[in-house]
Amino acid sequence: MNHHTPETPADVVARLRATFRTGRTKPVEWRTGQLRRMRAMLAERGSDLAAALHADLGKSSTEAYRTEIDFTIREIDHTLDHLDAWLRPEPAPVPAHLGADATAWTRYDPLGVVLVIAPWNYPAQLLLAPVVGALASGNAVVAKPSELAPATSAALAELLPAYLDTDAVAVVEGGVPETTALLAERFDHVFYTGNGTVGRIVMRAAAEHLTPVTLELGGKSPVFVDRDTDLGVVADRLARGKFINAGQTCVAPDYVLTTQETAAALETALVRAVDALYGGDPAASPEYGRIINERHFDRLSALLDSGRVVTGGDSDRTGKYIAPTVLADVDPKSPVMQEEIFGPILPIVTVSGLDEAIDFINDRDKPLALYVFSESGETRDRIAAETSSGGLGYGLPLAHLTVSDLPFGGVGESGMGNYHGRYSIETFSHRKAVLDKPLN
Numbered sequence: 001m002n003h004h005t006p007e008t009p010a011d012v013v014a015r016l017r018a019t020f021r022t023g024r025t026k027p028v029e030w031r032t033g034q035l036r037r038m039r040a041m042l043a044e045r046g047s048d049l050a051a052a053l054h055a056d057l058g059k060s061s062t063e064a065y066r067t068e069i070d071f072t073i074r075e076i077d078h079t080l081d082h083l084d085a086w087l088r089p090e091p092a093p094v095p096a097h098l099g100a101d102a103t104a105w106t107r108y109d110p111l112g113v114v115l116v117i118a119p120w121n122y123p124a125q126l127l128l129a130p131v132v133g134a135l136a137s138g139n140a141v142v143a144k145p146s147e148l149a150p151a152t153s154a155a156l157a158e159l160l161p162a163y164l165d166t167d168a169v170a171v172v173e174g175g176v177p178e179t180t181a182l183l184a185e186r187f188d189h190v191f192y193t194g195n196g197t198v199g200r201i202v203m204r205a206a207a208e209h210l211t212p213v214t215l216e217l218g219g220k221s222p223v224f225v226d227r228d229t230d231l232g233v234v235a236d237r238l239a240r241g242k243f244i245n246a247g248q249t250c251v252a253p254d255y256v257l258t259t260q261e262t263a264a265a266l267e268t269a270l271v272r273a274v275d276a277l278y279g280g281d282p283a284a285s286p287e288y289g290r291i292i293n294e295r296h297f298d299r300l301s302a303l304l305d306s307g308r309v310v311t312g313g314d315s316d317r318t319g320k321y322i323a324p325t326v327l328a329d330v331d332p333k334s335p336v337m338q339e340e341i342f343g344p345i346l347p348i349v350t351v352s353g354l355d356e357a358i359d360f361i362n363d364r365d366k367p368l369a370l371y372v373f374s375e376s377g378e379t380r381d382r383i384a385a386e387t388s389s390g391g392l393g394y395g396l397p398l399a400h401l402t403v404s405d406l407p408f409g410g411v412g413e414s415g416m417g418n419y420h421g422r423y424s425i426e427t428f429s430h431r432k433a434v435l436d437k438p439l440n
């Protein structure tokens, strides 16, 4: 196969489909072999990826390894450790009318050729982690990195084919025209991470072929801070979760709901927490990232006067820098409260108490994540039972998605379907029902 002549999306899919039809991707040895190759890629060329992530997002090397490279390695190791068990056929009880000799079970079949479309904010992890699941399930994969993180996209386009089976895994780079062309093809599953507007485009295109989709979307993830909590700890954990990757995290705490009196004390604690994390001048901290591009910088800058600035508030367009910013006395009708912020701005909205906080959350789209800081069992239980969100975190933002045995995904406007660990096998396989009635 000559890989130097540019292939059309139709050519790529046809080539991968031909490979899938040979059965080559199905044996578990092929799957684990590919995962081991990807692991080697991350171990040997992780620094190339880290450099690309720094070029695209000003990500520090520590953060690049923690949230993208090592994160993916852990996902691979967890899958390698458990894949045999996850793939084991599951026996099902057989009803008496079929006779005592009949047996039944389910088995996991690969789907075929799957498309993974990734966003720019964790541009390596959010492409690779779904690919891990797709390969572990025995599929061929077309991977489409985000054009808005061009250095990472180029690095992945170079590295993945250098390590993986190029007859079964293809990287297609590009933006809207290229993705539109890909989506015209028939895939057996489309796994999309990004915003809900494009999510609808993806689902519409997939519907033409009756292709199932996983949509990993976003939205405003709320935080409820109860009275009588240790606000030093709360502020430290909130600031870490909010300002990592300059707030460009799908599960970042979007805004805080708390009572007036707690808000006042939390403000002081947040000023201290931001200072402890990034020093007096976050622009000079190597640990603090940058905004992906001018368009997002301009969008975020327009939100900086949505409330009283508690800390931060300054920005620099040339450096695509926006300070870690906390806004207080924020009106729910203000611009910062209308859409997912996806940047380093944390508004505090005051409510009269838990009832109003629950109503506030339920009046809006179902969030991807919801965080609760409370020592009260009743408060914690009520929020779990009375609200709906993709994930729920008590006491620590972001961390639920690092638990490989938890499904990661949204609900309602924050998406459909989920993945990570064994849930990736569910997503990228067909669970086939099998009945066996002996002939004599």
Ligand code: NAD
Pocket (backbone or CB within 6 Å): 117, 118, 119, 120, 121, 122, 126, 144, 145, 146, 147, 148, 174, 175, 176, 179, 180, 193, 194, 195, 196, 198, 201, 215, 216, 217, 218, 219, 249, 250, 251, 340, 342, 368, 409, 410, 415
């Ligand atoms: P993005 O702009 O990089 O878009 C995502 C992908 O969609 C890219 O690969 C892009 O090429 C493709 N795309 C863009 N326009 C398209 C079109 N018209 N047709 C077909 N494909 C198109 O990323 P984004 O959407 O700005 O990502 C940010 C959003 O993603 C936020 O809402 C965030 O919360 C969400 N997000 C969710 C998760 C999750 O796991 N649930 C993770 C990260 C980000």
